[in-house]
Amino acid sequence: MRVGVFDGEGRLLRFKSGRTPQTNTSESVPRALLDLAKGVAGQDWSSIWRCGVASIGPLDSRRGVILKAPNIAEKGSEIPLLAHLREELDVEYYFLNDCNAAAYGEWWSRKEEGVRNLIYVTISSGIGGGVVDNGHLILGKIGNGAEIGHIIIDASGYMDCGCGGRGHWEAYCSGANIPRLAEKLLEDERLERGTGLEKAYVEKSLDAKMCFELYYARDRAAVGLFELLKDFYAAGFASVINTFDAEVLVIGGAIYLGHESFFQHEVLPRIDRFLLLDKPRIAKPVHGDLAPLYGAAHCALEGVEGARIH
Numbered sequence: 282m283r284v285g286v287f288d289g290e291g292r293l294l295r296f297k298s299g300r301t302p303q304t305n306t307s308e309s310v311p312r313a314l315l316d317l318a319k320g321v322a323g324q325d326w327s328s329i330w331r332c333g334v335a336s337i338g339p340l341d342s343r344r345g346v347i348l349k350a351p352n353i354a355e356k357g358s359e360i361p362l363l364a365h366l367r368e369e370l371d372v373e374y375y376f377l378n379d380c381n382a383a384a385y386g387e388w389w390s391r392k393e394e395g396v397r398n399l400i401y402v403t404i405s406s407g408i409g410g411g412v413v414d415n416g417h418l419i420l421g422k423i424g425n426g427a428e429i430g431h432i433i434i435d436a437s438g439y440m441d442c443g444c445g446g447r448g449h450w451e452a453y454c455s456g457a458n459i460p461r462l463a464e465k466l467l468e469d470e471r472l473e474r475g476t477g478l479e480k481a482y483v484e485k486s487l488d489a490k491m492c493f494e495l496y497y498a499r500d501r502a503a504v505g506l507f508e509l510l511k512d513f514y515a516a517g518f519a520s521v522i523n524t525f526d527a528e529v530l531v532i533g534g535a536i537y538l539g540h541e542s543f544f545q546h547e548v549l550p551r552i553d554r555f556l557l558l559d560k561p562r563i564a565k566p567v568h569g570d571l572a573p574l575y576g577a578a579h580c581a582l583e584g585v586e587g588a589r590i591h
């Protein structure tokens with residue numbers, strides 16, 4: 282969790298981070314967030330006039346609750362985040378999905394350059410994203426719009442996704458799912474046997490990092506895996522580019538940033554054959570890991586109506 286105090290020009294003044302509590306989360310998460318906020322705001326607590334909150338989704342921005350948080354919440358329970366925050370800090374609130382917030386933060390820092398349309402994609406343990414269209418953040422009816430990690434890149438539905446759907450981009454290409462794809466392809470005898478990839482699979486040591494390392498070492502099964510992955514990545518990027526017609530595509534996340542040369546030279550050139558129009562300018566996040574924090578603050582500062590809690 283990260284909390285920052287911003288001034289009226291959208292500049293970050295002070296900042297603190299803390300660990301997200303893992304137990305009794307419907308109470309402990311809002312509590313920990315408030316403690317962190319008080320620590321960073323200090324004597325300025327009473328002068329805070331708006332608050333932007335970026336959260337994992339899916340969420341309900343009308344009610345200010347996180348609907349499903351499989352990584353942190355008790356099964357099936359909602360986290361009524363905003364109700365708790367309001368008890369101690371009674372200001373105007375803006376509540377949005379972290380990737381939508383990141384998209385807004387990245388766009389906000391480029392709007393002086395004249396950028397009006399921006400797509401943000403993060404490839405890490407999952408795949409997330411957000412879109413700013415002509416200066417407006419796409420939020421959807423309750424704040425879960427532009428969930429581009431869950432676009433369908435394989436209608437056969439070979440891989441199931443953590444969200445419950447099938448064939449989603451994230452189910453093939455995120456850091457958590459690259460090894461799952463490798464395992465399934467090995468089990469279905471669609472990759473060469475007797476290779477380093479199979480050995481790692483048998484030893485249960487397969488993760489995304491090892492998949493990349495084996496690919497770089499030209500392990501034959503890993504090369505087969507990555508031939509598929511390159512097309513899946515390109516299909517996902519091209520689909521969002523074709524859908525939103527943006528000037529800039531910002532790509533971040535640990536998988537992308539950790540393997541930038543691979544993406545630049547082996548994935549991005551494959552996008553062209555799927556494209557309707559020109560490729561947008563590809564850029565890295567200005568704010569890095571802090572993009573959701575900046576975006577939440579800038580949404581509050583600008584009074585983005587779709588994210589405002591009434």
Ligand SMILES: [Zn+2]
Pocket residue numbers: 430431442443444445446447449451452
């Ligand atoms: Zn999904």
